[in-house]
Amino acid sequence: MQPVQIVDLFAGPGGLDVAAEKLGLATVGVEWDSAACATRRAAGLATIEDDVRRYGPALFPDADVLAGGPPCQTFTVAGSGAGRRALDDVLAFVDRMVAREDREEIAKDLSKLEDERTGLVLEPLRWALEAIDDLDKPYRAIVLEQVPAVLPVWEAYAEALRSEGYSVDCGLLRTEAYGVPQTRKRAVLVARMGSEPVKLPAPTHRTYRKGISRESGDISLKPWRTMGDVLNRNSPFLVISNYGTGGDPKARGRRGSWEPSATVTGKISRNRVVSVDGVEMDRFSFSEAGRLQTFPTDYPWSGRDVGQQIGNAVPPRLAAHILCAAFGWEPPTDVLDNLGTWLPESATEVNRGKKSSPRMPAMTSA
Template structure:
């Protein structure tokens, strides 16, 4: 176990999956969400899932579960629940109890004393309290002896077929220089992974159809599909949510790249009949094969974003959302369909996690070589 990790607020394990791709051994994960814990346990067989609120998680319990002593862990990672920081939450405040959960992360940092730490959150964390949350995180980690730098990373620049922005904090207590991974995709680099690259091999579905495990519709046609399929011959969680007739009637009018503006006025919801044409640009959006997905949220609700399939008159399935998040097809999400969407939308995209993990390995190696010299 050259590089070890513990994942707090781990959810289904997207960040853990990325770290494992980079060569880390994830020893434990903690989350309050039981269905996510079932997914994490099934997809991270070498890790111990510890369920329950982080307030009840003790350092002693983590040490017992991992066999580690204080100071032996390579990296502690975690993304405290982001709803309090999100721009979608209009009641954001440092007084929101969720906004102080990072202090529980800090408590575990103090007890475990990992060499490195990684925290991720939504970009809305910059504006809450005029930047108070970011300043608090950095100052409190500094008080524990950790130098920390943060940067906004764009998931699409690391091979994820989705426009997604996340603030990633990286820090260490060993005095090593801190940097963030360089982009690998975009203009002048490897082309972005498109929606066709991501989901073009999945079988078609009718609105509301669920056929259980299904065979792929075709051989893989992109490196992304080959990577995520691995050795699988069938795929789970590919079930379309059931939309009512009024929504199906609306979808018929929306072309690829279109939105609510393409729906006849008399078919629009009452609230949107009063909306400005310049507002709500993603609502009732239909994806385009050659584009990127909008940010995958915990509900792929067509009323809130561009979650309509490029060709089929339906909302995207859990599996399609998972592909757009770069989850391997070996991940079978537990729980109800609603809980599955939540797990997918809350996750760090595994390929973004891999980019962070690969870069972290290089930083760790350089710091260890410097210490040994």
Template sequence: MLEVIDLFCGAGGMSCGLRSAGLRIRAGVDFNKLSVETYRRNFPRARGVCADVKDVRAADLAALLDRRRPFVLAGCPPCQLFSQLHRASRPVGEEFGHYLRLLWALRPDYLVFENVPRIVSYKKAWERLLNRLRQLGYHVTFKVVSSETLGVPQKRKRLVLVAAKSEIILSDPDVRSIKTVRDAIEGLPESDFSIPNHVTMKLSPANLARIQATMKNGGRSKMPRSAFDDSYGRMRWDAPAPTITTRCISFSNGCFGHPEYDRAITVREAALLQGFDRDFRFVGGVWETAKQVGNAVPPPIAQWLGENILRHFRAS
């Protein structure tokens, strides 16, 4: 069985999808304490390590693995690190350098990550990563995919990358599997504190009046092409949701109004729209958990990546 160490794991979206594909999750590493608490709660058989990547020793991670088994190094430095390095005059940014250090020392059988498509525009960092992978003898494939074609009920374009020690090809997404907001969140009550993370944010009087005046099922409270035409709107039941961000529970920060109820979506609903299972629980306050959800790798994307890796491994 393939084992996984997940760097920059956040709440565990990547690990969640790889686990669903049949990989064994050994450890997740992140510097955010509450994200790691979420990770530990949902991956009780894995080690949740709260640490900055610069303080992580490759030997400590290797000790968590059965080195007789092949393993996957998952996770990618946040896009901000690529941006900082792209602008920096020094050869490599500190955290990015430590990521490459761990990659070089661990020599995983597979490397996998997803990120925003614009990451390739940070040419200095992107080429540094690709060159290091080639130096280690990896074959690299990457492509931009639309989340909705991979079973995520949400419009979200992501760049995915897989590196292996022999040529690997990513399968084409199944466009017949597109899911909608209705598929994900219909049936959840307007408010129910017994449902984990299903907490309704209180609207200001102005925003309450605004959403009450907004047509249900896809309506907008602003005229198109206005300064706020991407905010103050409701989701549409029978279409994928807009991109879930770290501000996804705020009616004024995107089209995050519930299709029917006079409120923004909850963290639980946002998690379902990211493709998390209903029993996945997030630890922390409302804004902190919303941030965990918005920053997460949608698990269905990770599952598809894991299935591609397993297919390649079994054929090797």
């Protein structure tokens, strides 16, 4: 399939959109965080700064692909069990939505949830069903990603979308298995309208295991990529995590530059970077932290809380693999090897006013 435009819900600073633009696809993102929107605009990405819940597919008539990564905070399984209760609530709402219960009743019940963010994970399903019911124009493909704890929600989505005529696959992907120099797990769903099977992307690189050589494992796959592969530091280094076990600094996680990074979080600037002799070095810059997520070296990070923007983003290299899987494409090597610099031609032309940006919907009243 050849998509026309992707509408990206909860678009963040642009991880998926960077990949899409590099693949030559038009995007428009909906994001309510002003800082992430500042970065998106600096990057030339078409952006609507607003609440996803105020919009729907009718306002994006050109978009034939739906993507999204809703907030995940309420789905943690740690602590008091609120995450588990949220999950049970969400699965019940999925059933109600697929059964086409009254939308206003569902919205009213969603407003009663302990944390309003819980209901946001249902927004992509609302958009998908509205495109079918109200417009008789189903999205040709759907791509969703989130933390591993959200996988049961994607499994419920998969069952729902199959009943609507989609071929669907979902599961957990490890970022280092797709050439991202970072260990990170993501719950991913890909769907395509029609009976032709769709599958999650096949790994291209070996998975990381502590203490195991990167040359070990399946010889048909490339070795996992290291921090040293993507950061231009002149000597080997160690990264010492800000997170400790029981407050014991000696128990904190350590990764060498000859290994992938641990999961990049919003607190990455707190991680110490030291030489192999223990000498303190400069901590990661925003550009370096972004490169560990496979953002371009010169990506124009803007606004406040840049570390959080970077940590929350989907890695563009992983996104490129996922998008290609959804469209039935082979991941183009030249695109994957060309993620190092920005801007892509389309975003550059939008910035310079040489062509119009994707059509923006009119603002609606709250």
